[in-house]
Amino acid sequence: MTGGCVTDDGTPGFAVYLHWPYCEQICPYCDFNVRLNRAVDDRAWQDALQTSLRQFGARSGQRTLTSLYFGGGTPSLMPPALVASVIDQCRRIWRVDGPIEITLEANPTDAERSRFEDFRAAGVNRLSLGVQSFDDEALRFLGRNHGAAEARDALDAALSVFGNVSFDMIYALPDETPAAWRRALRAGVSHGAPHLSLYQLTIEAGTAFARAVERAAWSPPDNDAAAELYDVTQEETARAGLPAYEVSNHARAGARSRHNLTYWRGGDYVGVGPGAHGRLTIDGRRYAIETIRSPKDWLSAATSDADRATTFTPLSDDDAFTEKVAMGLRSVEGVRPTPSEWSWIEPRARMLEGDGLLMIEPERIVATAHGRRVLNAVTAALLV
């Protein structure tokens, strides 16, 4: 079932992320940069994306592209032809050696399922399905526009079209017991997808859920209860042959997301589209790159005023190291500090090793399973 997976050479790689901000409806837990899908001007998008990609190509210099990711929002609402043109253009701008991972996020609705073949034909070779739950009641709570049966059909269809499929589930809903989550997870795993993203429900500021919790309509499980659910997650996925390779990501051998590994390995990536972030190392200096969040403003600025559409901010060595550690420790691959970085953090790292939170290997530090569970505090203890 891992057919279609690209080989991972273990390098950070070079990735392109495209942000499509539109959705049919806004989910109550989501704090991403999203807008309702109304009167989207495909032509304007095509122009803006092309201009943007060309400019990034000029800034990045010649690189070997290792992955392309269509995220959002709901990029499965994109016209497949637009997806195809972006893929083609990326292949022209950057060098491509052999097959690269090209992922598209999709909602598991009947409407989108009907276009899986078209996306496949456009060049997409990995699908990430926002299933979230296989339970109708939970899906209603999460404000999703699909039911459980529809999601199962979409997942099976995606598996037959792409083979290389990932899907998302959300746990730690109010009053969710470890037993109920275990059952739900087993049901999900049984479809046979090679990759899973399992997220603890997080109440993000400014969302409908944040307002509900604020007025005490309901409350999410506390961190102790969440810890139990997290442990169930680790147990079940390991048993199913899909162990965690990052805090919330699980995969069969060889099915890890090449694209996301670039983030956790501290690689360079281009972020195109409104509110997208990128990191590029240019002449030895790492830059944080950000684009205008408002889709409307980005669309007009992208073709008329590149400096306004996209800002490059140089990162200090300290800032770059902070990001490298914060991102790297999330994955089972850990982080590889340079000798000078290592001398700076060694005393703290040794203390955390003593607490059973970090493992120190030659040239590499890795969070232990427990360390990963309390990684925010571990990262702070190491860097703050």
Added chain:
Amino acid sequence: MTALDRIRNFSIVAHIDHGKSTLADRLIQVTGGLTNREMKEQVLDAMELERERGITIKANTVRLNYAAQDGETYVLNLIDTPGHVDFSYEVSRSLSACEGALLVVDASQGVEAQTLANVYQAIDVNLELVPVLNKVDLPAAEPDRVRAQIEDVIGIDASEAIEISAKTGLGVPDVLEAIVKRLPAPRGDASAPLKALLVDSWYDSYLGVVVLVRIVDGVMKKGMKIRMMRTGAAYTVDQVGVSTPKKTPVAELGPGEIGYMTASIKEVADTAVGDTITEERRPAAQPLPGFKPSVPVVFCGIFPVDANEFDDLREAMSRLRLNDASFEFEMETSAALGFGFRCGFLGLLHLEIIRERLEREFNIDLITTAPSVVYRIFLTDGSMIELHNPADMPDPVKIDHIEEPWIKATIMTPDDYLGGILKLCEERRGVQKELTYAGARAMLLYELPLNEVVFDFYDRLKSISKGYASFDYQLLDHRTENLVKMQVLVNEEPVDALSMIVHRDRAELRGRAMCEKLKDLIPRHLFKIPIQAAIGGRVIARETIAALRKDVTAKCYGGDATRKRKLLDKQKEGKKKMRQFGRVEIPQEAFIKALKMDS
């Protein structure tokens, strides 16, 4: 100079809120001391905080010219006194400058603890009392019952108590007549050598140090060379005057008169309250009896939240001390709280007022440590030290015994709450001395350790009695008790700011309460943290803060790197507000809450 028989010097004694300041305002208004335009509400309580809390801190004085029904014009000198227990010392010296007092009692509330305490002081200095029933216009007023209560509880004749409403002015002319007719005129000899009582002093930004004086014998006038009989310092009088309450210079002050004097005195600290002022050239043979100086009885540490404000805090404290010699401070260093000051106060209200003024008038955020009393530590070598700070407690093996201050407390309460109040007093090691009833109100006399009172006693009393009980106290003596220093250890490290001296029998309770509080206030760490209360090496209470179980953010991809980095930067900022104890970081906020008096 006014003829002696045309002078009346009086104070008003009353419980807080019984209308003392309102009556004072009305007296000033009726006698025309101020025009209506000049009349502010409660003109005597000039300080913002005093006005807000309805209490008087410094003694104030006002001269009223009153045309009485007998056709004569009298000079009435009103000395306003602080109503609160903490300032009873200042009450007593104000009373010493008078011959009589109005005893103002709220006709609906009746006699309260502070009324009693102040009345006893007035009786102690032989003042003639005129009972006044205020607020008789209120529907709940029961003048007859309160009249009976005054006779029962205080033991003075209340049959001629004057019924008034200071608010509407009803009965106020009767009060003025009573002052003239029922209070004695002062005595004194204008030809005798000058003998004046230094009642109070304060700093005025225009006049410098201003001294409030009561002339007993002789005459004080501008240009006269005077000498302070206690301090020995000599000055030349720049100005003498009276307060109407506007400062109005006069040619001279004669016997029986109350007024102010300036003499190019540099600091308030140069004037000893209770001192006798005499003429350099023709001194009095004997000084007046004077008063004992007021001594701080409650101590606590005051630290700036922001260490950079330490110098500002020192400056602010020095400024406050200019006008309040009873407030003491000296520098203190705490591992937990950094640089600050150990401060001494007359009582909890005094502490509260100083703290509030520092925060409000000088804009400094403060951390205040748990208040403590002064312990007398008798060492085995025979010496004695006065301990103001639990952190300075000597090694227990060197201690022979420890004495702590006790107070005599008067509590008045509706009898519905008596049970709860008795229980509270017993919990606080109180010894009941008297329990009497006057109608449905009970009067309790208790002896209590002051230490048990500075720790949230007043708050508890108020909550048990739904605010109806009143409380007053005076220092009684020092008693040998089984006192120990309780330390608080966080992850095996002692936290100096949290150590306290407690009675051995109360140590477990206080220790447990502190550990429970800290358990909620210290955030979880990556490891479990024991919190212990200990006496010497022995742990008497223990709580454990469980290790953090899960905190990792669910999603973190390319778009989250910036957010994550900024969060870590913010944590770096936040760390500055943390105090490090070994590996444990305690938020400064936790100290503030753990040390809060109301538990």
